[in-house]
Amino acid sequence: MHCLACAAPAAAAAARAPGRRFGRRRVVVDCIASADRNVEGTPPRLRETCELSEISSKTLLFASKRKILAFSAFCLCLHSSRYLSALALGDPTVKIEDVTPKIFPSGPLFPTEKRIAELFETNTYSVVNIFDATLRPQLNVTGVVEIPEGNGSGVVWDESGHIVTNYHVVGNALSKNPKLGEVVARVNILAAEGIQKNFEGILIGADRAKDLAVLKVDAPSDILKPIIVGQSSALKVGQQCLAIGNPFGFDHTLTVGVISGLNRDIFSQAGVTIGGGIQTDAAINPGNSGGPLLDSKGHMIGINTAIFTQTGTSAGVGFAIQSSTILKIVPQLIQSGKVRRAGLNVEFAPDPIAYQLNVRDGALILKVPPGSTVEKAGLVPTGRGFAGNIVLGDVIVAVDGKPIKGKSDLLRVLDDYGVGDTVTLTIRRGTETIPIALSLEDASV
Secondary structure (H helix, E strand, O other), X not given: OOOHHHHHHHHHHHHHOOOOOOHHHHHHHHHHHHHHOOOOOOOHHHHHHHHXXXXXXXXXXXXXXXXXXXXXXXXXXXXXXXXXXXXXXXXXXXXXXXXXXXXXXXXXXXXXXXXXXXXXXXXXXXXXXXXXOOOOOEEOOOOOEEOOOOOEEEEEOOOOOEEEEOHHHHHHHHOOOOOOOXXXXXXXXXXXXXXXXXXXXXXXXXXXXXXEXXXXXXXXXXXXXXXXXXXXXXXOOOOEEEEEEOHHHOOOEEEEEEEEEEEEEEEOOOOOEEEEEEEEOOOOOOOOOOOEEEEOOOOEEEEEEEEOXXXXXXXXXXXXXXXXXXXXXXXXXXXXXOOOOEEOOXXXXXXXXXXXXOOOOOEXXXXXXXXXXXXXXXXXXXXXXXXXXXXXXXEEEEEOOEEXXXXXHHHHHHOOOOOOOEEEEEEEEOOEEEEEEEEOEEOOX
């Protein structure tokens, strides 16, 4: 064991000696060890020196650790930068396997996914792409093909080549009053080999009031896959539905959603109100019009006809004409080219005007044709009194006990009847309520 008196000069000499870089630290440790043992006889000045040396030793030790850590970090960064540079410069020592992540097999689809995929594969051949014959795609200066608004979708109705679509899909051609049998559209049908085959679509019949039209193509029966029509009367809000169509010219596009609402009034692009519409959140965009809305069994429950949006694209609120309406209209169009619709053949006040005249419920009769069935039944129109004031006519508040809220509600209820059917109207005349029975006529549309 060294004495403290001799250790101090030795420490100083060791610190000055070249090549003995860590000698001072060793001596200082010795001093600290001696100081910890409280060796008697140690001069106060030497003891103070040892304490100062202790502080310097700890500081140096801490500084050395920091340098070592900094140096290690520097080396790591240098190694990483060289590795990245090697990757960037195409270092041949880097293997493709080293930079390729592990690829996992997709495996089988979940049952719900598999079901949706099967429904699309089965029904896509029943959906056609329709181009208005009077509108041709235009190639603009940027090289992009602009798809006219008259393009849309349709469904194969039967093996005879009848195609059902919306009135407004071929509305531009129909506005020129074509004759039945004239070509109004071009129809693309997907063949089994995945090739689109083009056919001329001739006009069979159209019903603007329900926004429906029927075309016919001369196509071989082996590529005509009729759609399966389902029951819209059994629909429930919340059940799954699928829409297939050709939005923005992209053929055979599938969107999935749910039934969001039933018995909606559809304000169609043909400018008419269609009652009993189906509301869905399945994305429906321009070009989807005329395409089918399917239930989870793959049955057509409606034909997509409109979207509610201020931007022209899907906002999650789409509408379809229910299949029960389609089943009533399409066969008549195929048979005679027009629809016989039951009605009263009287003029009713629009709902906003009736409301201004303080008619809060019911359909207000404005005019009654002379000599008509309704005049013979005793219905009274709206007129003016001797002082020029308005005298309200009869207000139909119910049909066979079914409440009527307004004109649109009355037309919706009468859709369930045929020409010649007898109905009982509940009439409010002033303060009286009168039942009147009469036969429905062939309504003039």
